[in-house]
Amino acid sequence: MSRRSPEPLVWLLFSGGGMAAALLVPVLLVLFGLAFPLGWLPAPDHAHLLALVGHPITKLVLFGLCALALFHWAHRFRYTLYDGLKLKQASTLIIVVCYGAALAGSAGAAAVLLMA
Amino acid sequence: MSAYRQPVSAFWWLRQWSYLLFVLRELSSVFVAWFVVYLLLLVAAVGDGARAYEDFLAWSGHGWVLVLNLVATAFVLLHAVTWFALAPRAIVVPRVPPWAVLVAHYAAWALLSAGVAWVVLR
Amino acid sequence: MIKMEVTRFRPGEDDAPIVQSYEVPLRKEWAVLDGLNYIKDQLDGTLSYRWSCRMGICGSCGMTVNGKPQLSCATFLTDYAPGPVRVEPLRNFPVIRDLVVDISDFMTKLPKVKPWLIHDGEVPEDEFLQTPREMDEYKKYSMCINCMLCYSACPVYALEPEFLGPAAIALGQRYNLDSRDDGALERRDVLASAAGAWACTFVGECSTACPKGVDPAGAIQRYKLTAAVSALKDFLLPRGARR
Ligand code: SF4
Ligand code: FES
Numbered sequence: 001m002s003r004r005s006p007e008p009l010v011w012l013l014f015s016g017g018g019m020a021a022a023l024l025v026p027v028l029l030v031l032f033g034l035a036f037p038l039g040w041l042p043a044p045d046h047a048h049l050l051a052l053v054g055h056p057i058t059k060l061v062l063f064g065l066c067a068l069a070l071f072h073w074a075h076r077f078r079y080t081l082y083d084g085l086k087l088k089q090a091s092t093l094i095i096v097v098c099y100g101a102a103l104a105g106s107a108g109a110a111a112v113l114l115m116a
Numbered sequence: 117m118s119a120y121r122q123p124v125s126a127f128w129w130l131r132q133w134s135y136l137l138f139v140l141r142e143l144s145s146v147f148v149a150w151f152v153v154y155l156l157l158l159v160a161a162v163g164d165g166a167r168a169y170e171d172f173l174a175w176s177g178h179g180w181v182l183v184l185n186l187v188a189t190a191f192v193l194l195h196a197v198t199w200f201a202l203a204p205r206a207i208v209v210p211r212v213p214p215w216a217v218l219v220a221h222y223a224a225w226a227l228l229s230a231g232v233a234w235v236v237l238r
Numbered sequence: 239m240i241k242m243e244v245t246r247f248r249p250g251e252d253d254a255p256i257v258q259s260y261e262v263p264l265r266k267e268w269a270v271l272d273g274l275n276y277i278k279d280q281l282d283g284t285l286s287y288r289w290s291c292r293m294g295i296c297g298s299c300g301m302t303v304n305g306k307p308q309l310s311c312a313t314f315l316t317d318y319a320p321g322p323v324r325v326e327p328l329r330n331f332p333v334i335r336d337l338v339v340d341i342s343d344f345m346t347k348l349p350k351v352k353p354w355l356i357h358d359g360e361v362p363e364d365e366f367l368q369t370p371r372e373m374d375e376y377k378k379y380s381m382c383i384n385c386m387l388c389y390s391a392c393p394v395y396a397l398e399p400e401f402l403g404p405a406a407i408a409l410g411q412r413y414n415l416d417s418r419d420d421g422a423l424e425r426r427d428v429l430a431s432a433a434g435a436w437a438c439t440f441v442g443e444c445s446t447a448c449p450k451g452v453d454p455a456g457a458i459q460r461y462k463l464t465a466a467v468s469a470l471k472d473f474l475l476p477r478g479a480r481r
Binding site for chain 2: 017018019021022023024025026027028029030031032033034036037038041043044046048049050052053062065066069070072073075076077079080083084085086105108109112113115116
């Protein structure tokens, strides 16, 4: 009885991403998306951020967050397309596009973080 | 026997507020993905030097970017609140009541948010 | 008096259901089911619907009342005053006649989760002992009366009729979590299939609809976590170390 369904694996990635996104995205988005642009808080200077982004731990955390969050999106969006738009027939295409985008995005994230 | 099959509209989620809320919750993932893009643009700009970072800051103040981020924040908060609300029903720890699991999630959220803000603003 | 708008469907005669209105007395102690019984006894003997116990135990009187799945014997007319009260058959099931739906899909799914104790080894001579704490593990899931309100509330079941569904998965969990049961592995192929727990997107409406507090959505979510962790173990551990 071999059950090599990938469903548990993608669900774990989805859940991990959901948790990471719930814990970390609100604060980062409020800071960099609203507080700094709107001047609620002074934006940190470049040298500080460069040092921060250059630190290996930051790189690792941000990579984990980006990759997991992208798989979270891929999984949820896949089911939203199935249910919300009744697109279950196009299942294979949706799976390839969603998880493919998440994989490509994770690779892109790794590249950006390594270069920064 | 000719039983009648009740049809399901593609817009079933408009029929009831709780269904709509569910679809909105699922769509929050799109804004989570947008955040990843935004974050990577920021990181790339920081890596490219002080000028690029200034440009990023100016760009992030544009009307449409601000509006997008405002909407995204609302959705991301919806995601966080609904996620934590559902967590105690999946994570059942022996002898720990569900409300304690919920409180633990909110405590972790507060702690991590404060930690991130401190590291960024230091 | 209160107006009841009841969905009628006569197989072979009607292509689609029609709505018929009746005036029934509005009495404080009358449930929607009493209103239907009044219609059947006094106004129109041709109305068909199912019921038996009138006390929320048999699970046969499920209907859609004002858009929500309800036990018609446990839903009171006065809550809908001044009316009208819309009574439709349970959603997501084929309608055989009037308010009677075809439940055979649910009936074929239920036994698939093997809802009975599967015990390895000796069966004790007198009785299986269990502590109250062990019983609390599954008690909530054992309250199910198979009324199918949860299926009626579930959009995933509406869109994907192969979905095993809330009550069946919760019932599988009821036995998986029983200290006397060793059948979790045998149930895994069905519960953890693509049409099983993984099809659920945690809309959560099944738990809202359930009149018995079973929380099928929670049961499914909990099962996903267990199944995912055990799949991960299968993946990481060498064959011999598996359990
Ligand atoms: S889980 Fe609740 S709603 Fe579903 S069949 Fe059982 S009692 Fe009815
Ligand atoms: S008649 Fe038995 S549950 Fe309503």
